[in-house]
Amino acid sequence: MSDQIKHECGIVLIRLLKPLTYYQEKYGSWMYGLNKLYLLMEKQHNRGQDGAGVVSLKIDQPPGKKYLFRQRSNEGNPIQEVFSAIHRHFDVVYEHHPELLKDPVWAKEHLPFAGELYLGHLRYGTFGNNSIDYVHPVMRENNWRSRNLVLAGNFNLTNVDEIFKTLIDLGQHPKDYTDTESMLENVGHFLDEENQLLFRQFKNEGYTNKDISALIERDLDLRKVLERSSRRWDGGYVIAGLLGHGDAFVTRDPWGIRPASYFYNDEIVVVTSERPVIQTALNVRSVEVKELKPGHALIIKKDGRISEEMVSVPQTRKSCSFERIYFSRGSDRDIYKERKELGRLLSPIILDKINWDLENTVFSYIPNTAETAFYGMMEGIREHLDKVKAERILALSSEELTKEKVTDILALEPRIEKVAIKDVKMRTFITDDNNRNDLVAHVYDVTYGIVKNNVDTLVIIDDSIVRGTTLKRSILRILDRLHPKKIIVVSSAPQIRYPDCYGIDMARLKDFCAFLAAIELLKETGREEVIDNVYKQCKEQQNLPKEEIVNYVKEIYRPFTDEDISQKIAQMLKPHDINAEVEIVYQTVENLHKACPNDQGDWYFTGNYPTPGGNKVVNTAFINFIEGINGRAY
Template sequence: MCGILALILANKLGLAASDIHEGLGLLQHRGQDAAGIITCGEKGRLYQCKGNGMVRDVFDAQQLMSLVGHIGIGHVRYPTAGSSSHSEAQPFYVNSPYGIVFAHNGNLVNAAELRQFLDKEAHRHVNTDSDSELLLNVFANNLQQTGKFRINEEDIFTAIKGLYEQCHGGYAVVAMIAGYGVVGFRDPNGIRPIAYGRRGSEEAGYDYMFSSESVALDALGFRDVIDVQPGEAIIITRNGVTSRQLVSKQPFAPCIFEYVYFARPDSIIDGVSVYNARLAMGEALADQVLRELGADHDIDVVIPVPDTSRVSALQLSHKLGRPYREGFIKNRYIGRTFIMPGQHMRRKNVRRKLNAMALEFSGKNVLLVDDSIVRGTTSREIVQMARDVGAKKVYFASAAPAIRYPNVYGIDMPTPHELVAHNRTTPEIASYIGADRVIFQELPDLIEACRKFNPKLTRFDTSVFDGKYVTGDVSTEYLSMLDASRNDSAKAQRDADAPETIGLHNSFGAKRD
């Protein structure tokens, strides 16, 4: 999962980098492995700064001032394909044709075929293992076919339509064409989110920004926020906005895990408030607790695992008639353990990240509420922490159903044998994490918790729960390849082998010491 932004200012003397930097900070929850910004100045010259680490680590005031230009795109990354080396940091750039910059959130399921096509037929060099670079080169190759000195909107739409036919999977993309403008588009099923908005006035002119989540648009003063539709492409230049629906026959199926975990609660995605969806998840989960434990249950207190589950836990406690308490205090300077590369790193950081208060646990039967249970590593540590400070019984409730299948559309969900629910019953999962009982949300209840706020969403990508992949082209062979390449040991080996080829840059061809 990654966060993407693109900005074009009405004032050609403005510096886009400042707003992009602030926007990336607001999307930091979507990726903590790397960050990058590329801007476009006068005469189409590009300026960049990117590298591994959090937004605050990659950029300083001097670097931001050197990122001149009123157009730019930004990216925060966590790795799904490729490694965690500097060379994987986005945005990516190709100089031919026209100078194209690209940032991407998602994952392609036919990357191997595209890599072969680009090598043998298009003769385009791909420098990394990232499928984002594949998307960029497919787009660039399609634009190259025009053979024109200058391109127009029709050429861009034609190139994106060709990309839709060639690239399969879940993806949201922002692109910048040097000296021209910015482009945003979304996969034909709308699996990965992207929206855009504007600020300013007709008299002074409008600034436009694309963002993975509406929260960045809201915080930076952008209004009239519109979700990019599945299979739709948007071109924004200083002359205005042009949109075109390029694919329209595929089922609209946004990723439901955005509402469960990834998105900030103050975001609205495809017309659904993430906050309201999580309240509804908590209410439905309370019903499930009552079905499994009965109305005469012995729960004394409801405690969330911060931060994502707080909203659901609050609503659940209200419906159960049990007090809601903050039993875990979070160190906010430790990253999200789910998106940390490497099992050892995740396990090591759980107790650094959370501290249990004995006051809320000692002598009590507690119901811990989390958004989901993935590997079980974090859950097991948290349950043990509750017991260490005196909890009598520890029940564990998940706002999401049991995760039994890998994600192929941009979430670095572990391989099946690394998922705690894979080939385990619910009692076996409870035993593994050390809980007295584990209670999972039912999938129909989760779907309804999201769909009720936008009835037009008749389907979601729920493949991690039911193994049904909405694009319909995920083969057993592809899943086997993922199993071999995504496990923690394979990732660790890739990171050890990856050359550190790119550091922080202020402009193309000028490396910063």
């Protein structure tokens, strides 16, 4: 994606099922879990560069001994900062008493982060403050271990206002108006209730307060806590948490919008946002890594019991297709195949656009993340080309059927070149727009001499085109230096028309070139009343419950074909000072569903939101656009 879009966060939960002495003996280090945590977080670094945090819990610490430890950072390289801070404690010991660092019993008693339970988080802030207070994991502390709650998540809720009001009605006084604070206090409230219920039960049975604490830890029903907490949550989420006595959980939204995978054996339980990182870190096969089912929670009790339990009624699966197109690591087997298929399905459209003139067409990709779709696109073009070759050979008469003639036909191949190379040393740190744009224009270097001046068409595939600003300000100008006759930019994703509200930083309609193109077309064709009517309908819905709101913003696009909007986008994004013709080709929604059949979350492209809160968000986003409000739509 040439436009950088901030997106959802990453989580890692690790539970060691054996004592630390086991890992020292088998793997040569009691830090086995901590080392795996570092590796799993680094392998998911694509999911968060605004901050990182780690919590470690020591199970069965005696009273008076600290058992929860947290380290967070919002510095430039947060993962390194976090783990450097953790290891500073170990380095001091190693410097003076290196033998003690190999003693797991001593380490657990004396060293922070020498525990059996770890929770790591990578933050991608979609909105607002980037202070350390907003970096997960977040904590709700208490003197009773079973009331201590630590949360980290990959989520956005569309109805923070409702949950906030509920907390106030309960008599709470939340310290912040955020979905993180609301979720923490929401779960904490029902955790407190579950603790109190068990306390009364055991008290009535005659147990002492001291005995009751252990019994509560044994019998606490996390499934019930999560079921009651999540009843009002509208959004996409994967929430990981741990309790002070050693229970842990990861729960997923009932639509499966946000991803989560897990693996466990008799030594370890691991939950992450992405499957391939578990395969890499633990050297296991993909079939051994399970997907956490929508509406379910993986619950790990203090005693090591593991269960996957339903906490919300699963809805029609709407897992995010953008995960497949761009955000997740391409090393996942299924995602790799799907991205190739997205490219392959575009090949007939592209061949039509170039009139099958392969001799005068050069194919390439920008940025590097589009490489897999590029491979698929070229496979598709070769498949079509093979059919043409076969037809031409079969059409030859017996006199024409010579080795030279057949060789000429078989020699017809698409021209594939690496036309742009990103200069990774360049950093767009200048904030002044004019100077920054000049710097951006030099982020890519081009390979000169491979395009025939004013003859060749240059076909470039990208993952997706959201805002189009990078295309207009830099990439099209860079490609024009090669002097092609025409530049065709191909998006492996469909036109992004609607805001996201489930964790990705795409919440303002004015940021979408497809939306702005439709607005311009309405004005150019004398249909301004469509804009006025949609605004009026949105305003009339403004105070309705989210369940009653209709997405009238779809009417903005209804008068035009996808091709109409693509042509207008190309016109809007073409810089005035380049010579090449510019055309933009988008994937179709139909092809997206063919390529990603199990991940039908397409609200970015269709406006079909899986939760009622989605319609509320798009309604607010359109009002904000018309009224010139640059604020958050949810």
